[in-house]
Amino acid sequence: MLTVKNIVKSYARPGIGWGRKRQIILQGISFTIRPGECVGLIGESGSGKSTLSRLVLGLEQPDSGEITIENQGVRSWRSSHPGQMSVVFQDYTTSANPRFTVEEIIAEPLVMLNKPARAVVTALLDKVGLPAALLGRYPHELSGGQLQRVCLARAISTRPRFLVLDEALSSLDVSVQAQILELLKGLKAELNLTYLFIAHDLQTITNLCNRVLFLYQGMIVEELASSRLFEAKNDYARQLLASVIPFGGCPAGRSSHSGEMGQ
Numbered sequence: 001m002l003t004v005k006n007i008v009k010s011y012a013r014p015g016i017g018w019g020r021k022r023q024i025i026l027q028g029i030s031f032t033i034r035p036g037e038c039v040g041l042i043g044e045s046g047s048g049k050s051t052l053s054r055l056v057l058g059l060e061q062p063d064s065g066e067i068t069i070e071n072q073g074v075r076s077w078r079s080s081h082p083g084q085m086s087v088v089f090q091d092y093t094t095s096a097n098p099r100f101t102v103e104e105i106i107a108e109p110l111v112m113l114n115k116p117a118r119a120v121v122t123a124l125l126d127k128v129g130l131p132a133a134l135l136g137r138y139p140h141e142l143s144g145g146q147l148q149r150v151c152l153a154r155a156i157s158t159r160p161r162f163l164v165l166d167e168a169l170s171s172l173d174v175s176v177q178a179q180i181l182e183l184l185k186g187l188k189a190e191l192n193l194t195y196l197f198i199a200h201d202l203q204t205i206t207n208l209c210n211r212v213l214f215l216y217q218g219m220i221v222e223e224l225a226s227s228r229l230f231e232a233k234n235d236y237a238r239q240l241l242a243s244v245i246p247f248g249g250c251p252a253g254r255s256s257h258s259g260e261m262g263q
């Protein structure tokens with residue numbers, strides 16, 4: 001569905017003057033996501049995860065390289081497939097208009113596409129496990145977990161085929177994270193969604209994703225199926241994995257732990 005080919009992205013370094021060098025944020029990034037697949041992207045803070053998500057969403061352009069969806073440039077695919085790509089960001093407090101009610105927040109993308117919204121909003125709220133009684137509430141009257149569910153309901157309101165989740169669970173406490181992960185799994189099966197799931201927590205990623213990309217200093221240094229994490233060769237990937245699963249002793253992919261980390 002998504003093909004990312006040899007992407008390079010840089011930003012001007014802070015400061016004044018023409019001679020400023022640019023800071024390379026992403027280099028040589030290539031990967032694909034097949035329809036219905038969930039691919040996780042993990043990396044430490046500042047490794048370029050959100051930059052990559054903005055490029056995939058077509059919000060920014062790469063310096064070089066190409067990002068296509070179904071063989072079409074991202075921006076042109078988005079305009080020819082309105083509502084078929086959605087995103088949920090980490091910061092749900094700024095993602096939702098504080099002057100909008102829950103009903104208006106969820107209906108927003110549908111209204112923009114001139115589609116009837118009223119009838120589906122309650123069903124969407126129910127789909128993300130929230131009661132209809134919340135429809136008239138404002139964001140400040142909701143808990144963080146409730147508001148992030150509202151953002152998720154908004155993201156799926158147009159029945160997208162491709163969903164980018166950029167640290168969408170990171171600000172939530174562990175029990176709410178677990179509930180929303182279950183919800184995402186259910187939605188993936190029900191709507192046959194394709195996910196790019198960005199997180200800094202490996203266990204969250206492997207819980208949901210078929211495949212994991214390890215981003216380190218702007219490069220993808222390892223790419224593995226969630227069920228074959230023991231095959232990691234890169235030091236950074238092994239370090240991350242070592243914090244969750246013990247290495248050594250078990251042949252790659254044969255440990256009793258591999259089931260826990262896989263799908």
Ligand SMILES: Nc1ncnc2c1ncn2[C@@H]1O[C@H](COP(=O)(O)OP(=O)(O)OP(=O)(O)O)[C@@H](O)[C@H]1O
Nearest residue numbers: 011012025043044045046047048049050051052200
């Ligand atoms: N618009 C911008 N202009 C200049 N530099 C930027 C811009 N956006 C991001 N950067 C820089 O790019 C680097 C990568 O940032 P990015 O937000 O993509 O990292 P990240 O992996 O998502 O980090 P985190 O996990 O902390 O959110 C950082 O050094 C950041 O300062």
